[in-house]
Amino acid sequence: MHACSSAEARPETRRAAPRAAGALLLSLLTLAPAGGASFRAELVQARLSGQVLLLGGRLDLALTPQVEDALNNGIPLDFVIDVRLHRRRALLWDDAVDGWTLRRQLRFHALSGQYLLSGEPALPPNRESFASLPEALAQVGSLEEVNLPIEVPVQPDADYHTRVRVALDIEALPPLLRPVAYTSRAWDLNSGWSSWKVER
Numbered sequence: 747m748h749a750c751s752s753a754e755a756r757p758e759t760r761r762a763a764p765r766a767a768g769a770l771l772l773s774l775l776t777l778a779p780a781g782g783a784s785f786r787a788e789l790v791q792a793r794l795s796g797q798v799l800l801l802g803g804r805l806d807l808a809l810t811p812q813v814e815d816a817l818n819n820g821i822p823l824d825f826v827i828d829v830r831l832h833r834r835r836a837l838l839w840d841d842a843v844d845g846w847t848l849r850r851q852l853r854f855h856a857l858s859g860q861y862l863l864s865g866e867p868a869l870p871p872n873r874e875s876f877a878s879l880p881e882a883l884a885q886v887g888s889l890e891e892v893n894l895p896i897e898v899p900v901q902p903d904a905d906y907h908t909r910v911r912v913a914l915d916i917e918a919l920p921p922l923l924r925p926v927a928y929t930s931r932a933w934d935l936n937s938g939w940s941s942w943k944v945e946r
Contacts, residue, residue, distance in 0.1 A: 783808040785912050785937035790889065792908040792944040799831055799844075799894040799944070805887035805912045805937065812932040813914070814879065816923070822853040824918035825886050827910070829894060831944070834905040843906070846894045849915075850886050887912070906944035912937045 790803040805827070809817070817823050827848040832840040850865040860875045861882035869885075876882040900906075913936040916927045927933035 783810040783813075783932075783935065785914075785935050787910045787912065787937055787940040787942075788887075790908070790910050790940070790942040792942050794900060794906065794944055794946050797896045797900060799829075799896055799908065801829065801889050801892040801894060801908070803889045804884070805889065805910075807883045807887045807912070807935075809879075809883070809935070810932040812930065813935065817852065817879075818854050820854065820856065821920065821923065822851050822918075824915040825850045825852070825912060826915045827889075827912045830909040831894075831896065832907055832909065833901065834907065840907075843898050843900075844894075844896050848892070851918075852882055852886055907941050908944055909939045909941050910937075911939045 784806075785808070786806040788804050788806040790801065792802075793800045807825070809823075813823065827850070828845070829848070830845045831843040833843050834840055848866065850863060850869075853862050854860075855862050860877060861879055863869060863874050863876065863882055863885055873885050873888075876885065914933065916924055916933060919927055
């Protein structure tokens with residue numbers, strides 16, 4: 747995927763940008779109900795293989811109309827997937843062993859009508875472009891073949907569990923939109939933490 751430089755934008759595109767931003771901001775100021783949209787860790791499978799945590803499963807991501815409208819008007823959306831590994835202890839609180847953050851950005855390319863996805867770690871090339879929003883969101887929430895190296899030595903007889911959370915990163919939005927997003931329920935998309943047993 748090749749990024750387009752803003753300096754190469756056509757004059758008509760530059761003139762339309764302030765009008766589009768103003769219209770988008772006006773729509774965001776309408777604090778409509780979230781409409782049942784939510785983020786959930788639908789299914790997570792975790793397994794230890796040596797010093798690697800193998801993660802699988804899916805995260806169910808549903809956008810509110812306001813967030814979807816912003817995406818379709820050229821605002822990129824950043825999703826943050828936090829993963830934590832804990833070792834259970836009988837008499838004390840669980841021991842935090844390691845943690846990782848996966849980032850995925852979704853944007854709509856108006857000329858091609860495609861939803862473009864990028865991420866850290868990088869995604870396979872055949873999973874970067876989608877014709878529909880549901881397909882793109884399914885890939886954002888896919889935890890297929892996620893391998894996370896563990897820095898601390900894994901104890902062979904210990905009981906581990908992993909915690910997973912996915913959220914929309916409001917701090918990654920354009921500065922003009924952040925105050926609106928922070929005060930609007932429509933932009934409060936966060937699954938909260940869920941815990942899953944780690945198999946061996």
